[in-house]
Amino acid sequence: MSPARATTILLHEIDEPGLATLEVYERRGGYQAMRKALAMEPSAVLAELDASGLRGRGGAGFPAGRKAAFLPQGDMDRYLVCNADESEPGTFKDRELMAKSPHMLIEGIVIAAHAAGTSRAFIYIRGEYEAQARILDAALAEAAAAGYIGEHILGGDFSCAVVLHRGAGAYICGEETGLLDSLEGKRGNPRLKPPFPAIQGLYQGPTLINNVETLSTMPAIIRMGGAEYAKLGVSGSSGTKVVSVSGHVQRPGNYEVELGTPSREIIFTLAGGPPEGRKVKLWFPGGSSSPVLTAEDLDIPYDFDSLAKAGSMLGSGAIIVVDDATPVLDVALKLAKFYRHESCGKCTPCREGTNWTVRMLERIDAGEATPMDLDIMSSVQEHIIGNCLCVLGDAMAMPIGSMIVKFRDEFEAHMQSRQLAGAAAGAIA
Amino acid sequence: MTRVTRYAHGSRVPGWDQAADLDKEPAGVPEPALVEVPAALRREIEAAMALYPDRHSAALPALAAAQRLHGWCSPEAIEQVACVMRVTPAYLSSVATFYDMFELAPVGRHSVYVCTNISCSLRGADELYAALEDAAADDPQINLRSFECLGACDIAPMVSVEGSYYGPLQLADAQRLVDDLQAGREPIPDLALSRLRSADPNANA
Numbered sequence: 001m002s003p004a005r006a007t008t009i010l011l012h013e014i015d016e017p018g019l020a021t022l023e024v025y026e027r028r029g030g031y032q033a034m035r036k037a038l039a040m041e042p043s044a045v046l047a048e049l050d051a052s053g054l055r056g057r058g059g060a061g062f063p064a065g066r067k068a069a070f071l072p073q074g075d076m077d078r079y080l081v082c083n084a085d086e087s088e089p090g091t092f093k094d095r096e097l098m099a100k101s102p103h104m105l106i107e108g109i110v111i112a113a114h115a116a117g118t119s120r121a122f123i124y125i126r127g128e129y130e131a132q133a134r135i136l137d138a139a140l141a142e143a144a145a146a147g148y149i150g151e152h153i154l155g156g157d158f159s160c161a162v163v164l165h166r167g168a169g170a171y172i173c174g175e176e177t178g179l180l181d182s183l184e185g186k187r188g189n190p191r192l193k194p195p196f197p198a199i200q201g202l203y204q205g206p207t208l209i210n211n212v213e214t215l216s217t218m219p220a221i222i223r224m225g226g227a228e229y230a231k232l233g234v235s236g237s238s239g240t241k242v243v244s245v246s247g248h249v250q251r252p253g254n255y256e257v258e259l260g261t262p263s264r265e266i267i268f269t270l271a272g273g274p275p276e277g278r279k280v281k282l283w284f285p286g287g288s289s290s291p292v293l294t295a296e297d298l299d300i301p302y303d304f305d306s307l308a309k310a311g312s313m314l315g316s317g318a319i320i321v322v323d324d325a326t327p328v329l330d331v332a333l334k335l336a337k338f339y340r341h342e343s344c345g346k347c348t349p350c351r352e353g354t355n356w357t358v359r360m361l362e363r364i365d366a367g368e369a370t371p372m373d374l375d376i377m378s379s380v381q382e383h384i385i386g387n388c389l390c391v392l393g394d395a396m397a398m399p400i401g402s403m404i405v406k407f408r409d410e411f412e413a414h415m416q417s418r419q420l421a422g423a424a425a426g427a428i429a
Numbered sequence: 430m431t432r433v434t435r436y437a438h439g440s441r442v443p444g445w446d447q448a449a450d451l452d453k454e455p456a457g458v459p460e461p462a463l464v465e466v467p468a469a470l471r472r473e474i475e476a477a478m479a480l481y482p483d484r485h486s487a488a489l490p491a492l493a494a495a496q497r498l499h500g501w502c503s504p505e506a507i508e509q510v511a512c513v514m515r516v517t518p519a520y521l522s523s524v525a526t527f528y529d530m531f532e533l534a535p536v537g538r539h540s541v542y543v544c545t546n547i548s549c550s551l552r553g554a555d556e557l558y559a560a561l562e563d564a565a566a567d568d569p570q571i572n573l574r575s576f577e578c579l580g581a582c583d584i585a586p587m588v589s590v591e592g593s594y595y596g597p598l599q600l601a602d603a604q605r606l607v608d609d610l611q612a613g614r615e616p617i618p619d620l621a622l623s624r625l626r627s628a629d630p631n632a633n634a
């Protein structure tokens with residue numbers, strides 16, 4: 001194995017015993033970045049975040065410094081929300097970060113809250129993460145007892161309460177406005193945008209929403225300095241990223257790489273590639289919502305811009321590998337059923353489109369489809385994209401649409417073989 | 430993907446084809462004097478409400494607390510939460526029906542969620558779910574559900590037993606899991622997620 005790179009920031013010594021406790025975290029230099037940030041003006045902290053070039057790690061990849069600067073000035077209540085609803089199929093980086101180094105997240109939250117001037121922070125963690133919620137609860141209690149969160153942090157003027165809020169099982173609550181409605185105690189239906197949450201979010205106040213990994217990176221940025229952090233990675237995609245690799249690989253897991261590392265190195269050198277004798281058929285570079293790539297795309301550098309140029313996206317940074325023994329129809333059907341189940345039902349294109357896509361895929365599998373159905377299915381996907389309040393429908397339409405384009409022959413062959421099988425069974429009967 | 434119960438003409442709503450009782454008033458906010466709420470539950474809900482600028486935000490934690498006590502979001506549980514939170518039962522029902530983890534009918538007390546999403550199914554989750562269905566078939570105390578991605582694709586195929594993660598499971602582990610639960614032991618402790626170190630060779634270098 002070639003030494004891919006030496007820089008680990010988030011996963012550095014992640015398995016050190018007791019890292020989840022304040023004692024060990026502080027012994028490793030924890031909360032020093034928070035002290036440094038609180039001694040700086042909020043605008044100076046924002047400038048460091050801007051200089052770091054850090055882009056959001058939750059899926060959209062929006063520059064984190066710019067987002068924090070969007071919050072209007074003024075005397076209203078402002079909020080910080082940490083999106084820990086990690087539900088994108090294939091993604092499990094936030095789980096490991098929260099369970100093993102919860103204080104890193106809390107430190108990042110205080111830094112971001114100081115920069116954006118928010119006095120209350122909420123961590124919205126998905127309901128299924130019970131063990132992780134218990135760890136965070138204990139860490140929050142320790143941080144509160146040490147005076148790192150709550151009233152007058154470190155005896156200064158800045159106060160920020162941090163509340164852990166548990167969800168109850170809904171993929172849509174990872175969408176930021178769905179999350180806000182859920183946090184307000186409602187059904188998690190996404191809202192119309194604009195106004196964006198930075199202007200009118202939680203309880204109608206300006207709200208900054210960041211992913212766990214984004215916030216967990218902030219202590220390192222303050223410690224190193226934004227300009228130094230920006231030297232990691234490549235232009236347009238600075239820093240390191242924890243990539244969750246799963247599916248048909250020999251060593252599934254979280255790997256921290258500098259952005260711009262060749263995808264092949266992540267999938268083969270780090271995760272061990274597909275099992276003996278199998279080949280990569282297709283892979284999702286950024287969770288199940290990203291358009292699929294094939295074996296030909298394995299040399300694309302793993303960063304925001306290169307993946308976008310290849311027609312896909314970095315998304316939440318979750319690579320799912322599918323080998324050549326798996327029919328593409330099975331993958332498409334699994335995904336379509338997932339999005340059908342998770343559609344909140346508010347917008348018609350998504351609610352109906354996910355349902356009809358499942359039915360058409362089932363028709364293909366049952367041998368009842370005609371070649372025209374593939375075109376109809378493609379057109380359904382096109383009509384979902386961009387026509388809903390949020391991107392849940394798009395998140396099905398993009399991968400399914402890309403599968404129909406890239407594996408049309410296989411879909412047609414599947415259709416024909418099922419039709420023949422059906423005809424043969426009919427003849428015998 | 431829970432199986433949806435269907436009523437007359439395939440509707441999801443029981444009694445939709447019955448005439449509505451037009452004389453009946455919709456349920457309002459319950460009268461505190463008329464609803465008996467267990468003291469511990471009341472304390473838990475009031476503590477949750479105090480955490481937020483708006484008490485409605487406590488709907489999810491309050492329903493979760495009531496479900497822990499009653500086993501499911503029964504009409505009685507919802508009425509108790511509504512009474513403490515000063516909201517209508519209809520508001521809470523609308524919330525409870527949105528989220529997968531709220532049970533709308535009585536279930537067994539051991540929850541076993543099997544992830545059957547893409548990464549786990551690529552590694553045999555559907556077969557594992559079938560094996561668990563067989564193993565737990567005659568135990569009403571086991572609430573077996575196939576679930577969406579639980580965020581543990583590194584230990585695929587995996588299960589979440591009462592909130593703790595276990596994996597990767599072989600088919601033979603299905604019976605062992607059920608046996609452990611029935612004997613009141615910690616299930617398949619050798620497969621607990623917490624045993625694992627990071628897969629990244631540079632993480633602990």
